[in-house]
Amino acid sequence: MAKENKTRYALLGFLSSQPASGYEIKKKMEQSTNHFWREGDSSIYPILKQLLDEGMVTCALGNKESDKPKKVYAITHDGQLELQEWLKENPVYYPHRNELLLKIFFGWNVKTAISINHIENFRHIVKSVINDYQAKTHNVVENKLTQKQLYQYLTLKAGIIYSEASIRWCDDAIKLLKKRVK
């Protein structure tokens, strides 16, 4: 079975919300799905073109006021259907690789201080990510959200819960390792 390209569904999904250019989609991704889904700078344009050829999206040039070379894509009925079909299918759970854990796993080959350092660095990164999340959720009232906002909020919450779990593991691991080192 060929590996399916899922970027197309991400693009269709964003366009199902409102028409946008490739660049705008990329910016929106960075703001909203960055912690669980991101695309490279150049992967997005070829696939938009492909979707256009397949009739899943339409393309209109620029907005009338300015003459910027901007292509605004919009989803078609076929595109909506394909998106919905995909949304109904069971998602696949990739086992993701974690290089930090691999280094910890083999940590007995180096000084304990090195492993502790890796974990502390990771903890710093996660801390700053949590701040980001909190800025985005701190004035959210759960039962005042629109349907669309609720779903976005759920993915944000996933980010928070996983990050907090990371912090807990870091603290635990550092404590155990420091006990050994002294």
Add this chain to the structure above:
Amino acid sequence: MAKENKTRYALLGFLSSQPASGYEIKKKMEQSTNHFWREGDSSIYPILKQLLDEGMVTCALGNKESDKPKKVYAITHDGQLELQEWLKENPVYYPHRNELLLKIFFGWNVKTAISINHIENFRHIVKSVINDYQAKTHNVVENKLTQKQLYQYLTLKAGIIYSEASIRWCDDAIKLLKKRVK
């Protein structure tokens, strides 16, 4: 900058513990690092060969008693050094893709029941994974572990903490979605 192949370090890491054949390494991976690092069936043999060419490992044929076509690899001094150099470097944090969250993010395009169903399926999978972890840790006494076992234990604990976080998110998300649907 070329993307670095990290499989080699995983192999060196396992061989730093004890000599083994490619197949044995694969089996050990499945038992120990499967939740944060796994290799495809066929990715492991070419890289062992490459490590052999580079002098990072040696290769001895079979064990004397049986004449199985088994190649037992052992790490060399150079291999140990390369492993340690890599262990000292700061790990890279990949943003991993999560297809479930992407489907949830665009969930307002389909019936709420579909999103709830995806989350419930995921919850089942995580539950069975947690049972696995617990079987492996239920008789561990933290301060009786050897250095090597401690590091392995830390990665196991990471698996547990992340899985528990997943369950918490699932319960949370299902509750919020069910409130909307009724």
Add this chain to the structure above:
DNA sequence: TCGCACATGTAATGAGTTACATGATTCC
């Protein structure tokens, strides 16, 4: 005028996955 953000693309690399291919041994 210089640099930055906007805006769209192509080409090359290499990594990961899947399918394919082979053959021995062990257990039922």
Add this chain to the structure above:
DNA sequence: GGAATCATGTAACTCATTACATGTGCGA
């Protein structure tokens, strides 16, 4: 005898990333 596991590998394909390439509009 047949199935599962042990054991090693090759080939093809897809995907993701990186670097490259080009051009506009705007503010300091």
